[in-house]
Amino acid sequence: xxxxxxxxxxxxxxxxxxxxxxxxxxxxxxxxxxxxxxxxxxxxxxxxxxxxxxxxxxxxxxxxxxxxxxxxxxxxxxxxxxxxxxxxxxxxxxxxxxxxxxxxxxxxxxxxxxxxxxxxxxxxxxxxxxxxxxxxxxxxxxxxxxxxxxxxxxxxxxxxxxxxxxxxxxxxxxxxxxxxxxxxxxxxxxxxxxxxxxxxxxxxxxxxxxxxxxxxxxxxxxxxxxxxxxxxxxxxxxx
Amino acid sequence: xxxxxxxxxxxxxxxxxxxxxxxxxxxxxxxxxxxxxxxxxxxxxxxxxxxxxxxxxxxxxxxxxxxxxxxxxxxxxxxxxxxxxxxxxxxxxxxxxxxxxxxxxxxxxxxxxxxxxxxxxxxxxxxxxxxxxxxxxxxxxxxxxxxxxxxxxxxxxxxxxxxxxxxxxxxxxxxxxxxxxxxxxxxxxxxxxxxxxxxxxxxxxxxxxxxxxxxxxxxxxxxxxxxxxxxxxxxxxxxxxxxxxxxxxxxxxxxxxxxxxxxxxxxxxxxxxxxxxxxxxxxxxxxxxxxxxxxxxxxxxxxxxxxx
Ligand SMILES: Nc1ncnc2c1ncn2[C@@H]1O[C@H](COP(=O)(O)OP(=O)(O)OP(=O)(O)O)[C@@H](O)[C@H]1O
Ligand SMILES: [Mg+2]
Numbered sequence: 001x002x003x004x005x006x007x008x009x010x011x012x013x014x015x016x017x018x019x020x021x022x023x024x025x026x027x028x029x030x031x032x033x034x035x036x037x038x039x040x041x042x043x044x045x046x047x048x049x050x051x052x053x054x055x056x057x058x059x060x061x062x063x064x065x066x067x068x069x070x071x072x073x074x075x076x077x078x079x080x081x082x083x084x085x086x087x088x089x090x091x092x093x094x095x096x097x098x099x100x101x102x103x104x105x106x107x108x109x110x111x112x113x114x115x116x117x118x119x120x121x122x123x124x125x126x127x128x129x130x131x132x133x134x135x136x137x138x139x140x141x142x143x144x145x146x147x148x149x150x151x152x153x154x155x156x157x158x159x160x161x162x163x164x165x166x167x168x169x170x171x172x173x174x175x176x177x178x179x180x181x182x183x184x185x186x187x188x189x190x191x192x193x194x195x196x197x198x199x200x201x202x203x204x205x206x207x208x209x210x211x212x213x214x215x216x217x218x219x220x221x222x223x224x225x226x227x228x229x230x231x232x233x234x235x236x237x238x239x
Numbered sequence: 240x241x242x243x244x245x246x247x248x249x250x251x252x253x254x255x256x257x258x259x260x261x262x263x264x265x266x267x268x269x270x271x272x273x274x275x276x277x278x279x280x281x282x283x284x285x286x287x288x289x290x291x292x293x294x295x296x297x298x299x300x301x302x303x304x305x306x307x308x309x310x311x312x313x314x315x316x317x318x319x320x321x322x323x324x325x326x327x328x329x330x331x332x333x334x335x336x337x338x339x340x341x342x343x344x345x346x347x348x349x350x351x352x353x354x355x356x357x358x359x360x361x362x363x364x365x366x367x368x369x370x371x372x373x374x375x376x377x378x379x380x381x382x383x384x385x386x387x388x389x390x391x392x393x394x395x396x397x398x399x400x401x402x403x404x405x406x407x408x409x410x411x412x413x414x415x416x417x418x419x420x421x422x423x424x425x426x427x428x429x430x431x432x433x434x435x436x437x438x439x440x441x442x443x444x445x446x447x448x449x450x451x452x453x454x455x456x457x458x459x460x461x462x463x464x465x466x467x468x469x470x471x472x473x474x475x476x477x478x479x480x481x482x483x484x485x486x487x488x489x490x491x492x493x494x495x496x497x498x499x500x501x502x503x504x505x506x507x508x509x510x511x512x513x514x515x516x517x518x519x520x521x522x523x524x525x526x527x528x529x530x531x532x533x534x535x536x537x538x539x540x541x542x543x544x545x546x547x
Contacts, residue, residue, distance in 0.1 A: 049410050050409070050410070051406055051409075051410070070409065070414075071406075071409040071410045072409045072410075072411075072412050072413055072414045072415075074410075075409070075410050075411055075412035075413075076412045080410065080411075081410050083407065083410070087404055087406075087407040089399065089400050089403045089404060089407070089408075090403065091399065091403055092396075092399055092400065092403070096396060096399075099396065100396060100397075100400050100408070100411050100413070101411055103393065103396070103397065103400075103411045103412050103413055104393065104412050104413075106393075151411070155411075155412075
């Protein structure tokens with residue numbers, strides 16, 4: 001098991017946003033968490049990257065207890081995040097932003113790997129290559145989202161956390177990004193935890209999914225079965 | 240031209256200290272209001288080592304740098320570990336404490352300070368005023384080169400990332416504490432270098448030379464010239480160093496004028512004279528366009544302010 005979360009609780013100033021959430025992800029899986037606004041999806045991802053300290057529960061990664069680890073340690077273990085609202089470094093150039101994603105990669109083999117993924121990411125997001133010398137603040141919202149994805153992927157993470165990646169992207173790019181995630185998962189075995197409003201698109205590429213409702217996991221199962229589940233179709237797919 | 244050398248040397252020394260503060264404030268976004276304390280620690284270390292322990296300037300210099308950086312590390316660590324902006328407050332405290340230690344400890348010469356600090360000797364000859372100015376200029380160039388190098392290295396990039404979004408930076412494997420501390424120690428080291436040069440320039444130092452007002456004046460240089468730019472602190476040091484020479488009668492109102500200047504800059508030109516969106520840089524840009532209208536350069540480079 002790559003990621004094992006059990007009984008995770010998160011509270012904001014005494015108000016609990018997650019009430020003992022348990023979930024697990026096997027290596028190579030693509031797992032979705034779907035839920036309404038305010039269900040706690042972002043809170044869950046933020047606690048997995050170490051931006052929120054839990055008030056209870058255990059998180060272990062690759063068999064190692066990381067419940068109390070700070071985020072830079074988690075990043076070095078191979079957990080990366082595409083955060084809600086991109087959060088690119090607006091005062092750095094596009095290229096420097098990507099380099100921050102590869103922070104600390106110094107060995108010769110690592111450097112080669114970074115160069116390879118940079119080339120791949122540039123061909124995937126050509127706009128980033130065209131703007132590579134430009135400040136990230138000059139990118140449009142959708143372009144910043146692309147930069148954020150590329151920045152998270154450049155270090156070849158073991159577990160990629162993705163928060164509302166479709167937000168602000170044009171429909172054709174949404175399809176491309178989902179296709180990209182599916183491809184990264186299929187071809188490179190990248191394990192992905194995907195949080196999405198766009199439940200239909202994310203369920204389509206996922207192996208399994210969890211449904212989060214106001215801080216509790218209320219349903220889990222195969223993504224295919226969820227796509228056909230009456231309750232899910234009504235509540236989240238609008239069909 | 241001794242008057243020129245005297246004024247110019249002081250400006251160069253202060254420019255070195257300002258470059259150091261710029262690494263802390265401009266590159267890492269950490270507010271330090273006690274930079275003069277480390278300026279003073281460098282000066283006192285070198286003064287003690289040369290007058291009491293009989294070392295030469297060249298032997299005392301690395302020791303003084305080491306002492307300053309070590310104290311910078313020890314004093315910076317606790318406040319940088321705290322997420323909130325504690326550094327601004329603790330550095331003010333550090334400044335007053337360091338000044339008090341110099342004044343009230345007989346070991347450091349007490350209120351009388353330390354006199355008889357030797358001139359710098361190079362190849363058997365004592366440096367005259369102009370030669371010492373040249374030496375200080377060499378150190379200034381080295382400091383600027385170091386800043387530029389730092390800005391391009393992983394450590395510098397990490398600082399820029401932390402300055403902008405500490406949380407996001409941490410999820411890329413950057414330890415925010417370490418990034419800030421590296422900038423703080425490098426910055427205090429440069430203050431120590433400036434202090435060492437100052438001790439051998441003034442040849443008599445006392446605690447008052449390194450009080451809180453001095454910290455404010457160094458901060459004014461950085462803000463005026465442009466936080467986070469390479470040459471801003473140098474420009475700021477020149478302006479703040481030359482102004483009192485021109486307007487002698489105003490010297491008593493110095494602190495008042497600095498404060499007003501600081502407020503005006505922060506209100507109207509937060510990037511400083513050499514920063515982004517500054518009047519001066521804007522003017523230079525339009526001049527450049529007039530000269531070379533067809534040259535569409537990388538927008539990052541048009542500013543001509545080098546590093547971020
Ligand atoms: N910084 C915060 N301080 C206080 N409460 C917060 C904070 N962040 C989130 N919350 C609350 O925690 C709950 C879960 O929020 P969260 O952002 O995790 O939801 P989400 O599922 O990501 O929603 P969305 O789909 O709108 O992004 C919400 O009730 C929200 O109001
Ligand atoms: Mg959210």
